[in-house]
Amino acid sequence: MTEEIKTLFENRTEHPLFYVESGSRLWGIASPDSDYDVRGFHLQSKEQYFDFKKHRDLIEIMDGDFDFVSYDIDKMFGLLAKSNPTVFEWIRAHIIYFNNLPNWDKMQTEIIENFDFKALYYHYLSLAKGNINLMETDKKFTYKTAFYCIRGLLSAELATKKIIPELLIDKLFDQFETENEVIKIAKESLEKKKSKTEKEDVELEKKPILLSKIKAYAQELDKNVPEPSNNPEKLKTILRDYSFELKNHYYGKSTKAQQRV
Template sequence: MNIQQKIQNLFQNRDEHPLFYIESGSRLWGMASPDSDYDVRGFHLPSKAQYYDYRQHRDLIEIMDGDFDFVSFDLNKMFGLLAKSNPTVLEWVRAHIIYFNQFPEWDKFKDRLLEEVDYKALYYHYLSLAKGGMIADNFTYKKVFYSIRGLMSAELATQQIMPELSITELFEQIDANDPLRHWAEDYLEIKKQQKEKAQLPEAEQIQILKLLNAKIEILSSRKIEQTNDIEKLKNYLTEYSFNLKQHFYG
């Protein structure tokens, strides 16, 4: 599938300016199944007419076309989420599978942004993600690995370490003696060969559930305070937004 071409075709009949699009989800994390969708995520800038219009325009574009799953936020929505250190949007910013990028001075913007991250926001997001994957009647390989990834990322957030996006690189950030890491490393290749809805054998469900619950109990007892200066982050985003809009709108 030519993702770049699909993005360009999508915006041919739209007024918005495409800015930045990446691959998200399991393909980005290095644990895609044979039938995984292409989860394309990113940001756009409203047209000049939309920007100056007194009427409110929708801040979201959503397209589902077969296995092409496309979501785009407008710049204001994106920056509003980044101001809160939203972990999902931060993953998009950090993604290494980039299909389209028209952000001025992107690397400089990204590096400065990551210096201002609140690890407390990451911790709560990833811990919640892990708990959400533990649904007893839907114990798929996909859900289990989402939980594992969430718990490992939450643990690193308590140490103010940015979790790697690639699952194998994430493993390397975790203690080599961690039993959850051992289980995940053993079963990653099996997960990649299974379809999205394939469930673990019952005996394995019991084992991994025990490991997940033990890790959740440990992490839930930890205390983490806000780690950034929120006003400093907001001021930086305001400055960048102003310059970017001047660049495109003139």
């Protein structure tokens, strides 16, 4: 995968910075036919950066099972500054295909320490409710849908306790001292999901049991909205300083001075 990313940028002027696996492979619930969801961010070329015209801040490529999305650094850091949980997963990913970032470990730690748990809570609960709606209307009641829903609910509960949810499903389970009913359902069905195709439905007789327990869990979580837990200005400062460092590295020492004009 690393070579594919390098090849992708051979005929482009942007600088690739950081790319990871996202989705079911990262979460440890991949099926035999799961795509490779590669996500990350890049730096525009010097010509693009200093051009008076605005260039596209997104690179998207879909080629077979290779699903690639890359944001430019300004878009990526803008989302991180708002405690966006989707890109927060990217910077915490353990499956890293490409990393060309200086002092990344320190930067990663500072972002994690200053992220907002309220944003995590609403994101994961919203994802779960979206999947509940799909199952409730029987538009999509697959093992993939059920697991994405359960993962969202468990992650939302941890956010209420100011605990960062693990990305791997097995490690996420381990963050709970006792097994609730939803975890039991998830564990019992996990191997079935892994061995089946992404689009295969949950067995008919299991649907109402699974759905009722998931909905009850979601209703309980609705009562436990956490307060904002971070200092947004501190997070912005961390990202701004690192952005200066990167742009100065790639564009030359004049960049930081120009940013202040």
